[in-house]
Amino acid sequence: MFFICLIGLISIAVWYSIPKDINQEFDGFVFGVGRKSNQIHEKVTITIKGSLHKKIFNQDRFKGTIDIKGEVPQNILIDKKEVEVVFLGNNGTLSFKDYSHPTKRNNYGNLYINNDFSELAIIVYELVESGSDHATYEWDPDGGLLISGPATNRKEALNISNKLIGDLLKPLD
Numbered sequence: 001m002f003f004i005c006l007i008g009l010i011s012i013a014v015w016y017s018i019p020k021d022i023n024q025e026f027d028g029f030v031f032g033v034g035r036k037s038n039q040i041h042e043k044v045t046i047t048i049k050g051s052l053h054k055k056i057f058n059q060d061r062f063k064g065t066i067d068i069k070g071e072v073p074q075n076i077l078i079d080k081k082e083v084e085v086v087f088l089g090n091n092g093t094l095s096f097k098d099y100s101h102p103t104k105r106n107n108y109g110n111l112y113i114n115n116d117f118s119e120l121a122i123i124v125y126e127l128v129e130s131g132s133d134h135a136t137y138e139w140d141p142d143g144g145l146l147i148s149g150p151a152t153n154r155k156e157a158l159n160i161s162n163k164l165i166g167d168l169l170k171p172l173d
Helices: 002-017 154-168
Strands: 020-032 041-053 061-069 082-088 091-097 105-113 120-124 126-130 135-138 145-149
Touching (some): 020 061, 105 154, 120 154, 145 154
Antiparallel strands (some): 020 041, 041 061, 120 145
16 A cells, blocks of 8 residues: 555656646736836737746746737847746746856846746836946836736736735735
8 A cells, every 4th residue: 555655646746847838828918007107008929938847845947938029118028038937936036048148147027927827927127226246126016017918908917917916015006
């Protein structure tokens, strides 16, 4: 009996840890909150391609590309760069490699996503301080940008963002 349970547990662990292919494309919406709530409202197309690596004793990781297409400010385009997200629950820091500086990773924002990658919200970091040695990027809940999907308007995007982000931030409006 012990041997059967052990084989069952090992089988579940192996099945759980096999990388899952992610290939999603949906309509999204870029919008501002707080003092930026009237500055940007743009439809975008969000494409996610890559692999989700689930770990039993470590954080899950997504490696692949996230492409955002639409008429949006240059600083929020990822343009099919290789990204990596290390998840803590349903969210993680969205970072990508800077091939001009191979040892450097750029943090784009925080990605909040549901279990089947069919809904997402991205908090977009923006430059707040630029020094000679480094730059500081943050998100300001009183004047920041978000990308949410699937959504075709600001109301749908807000609903998804509030659902996925939850209590981590004050409810967005």
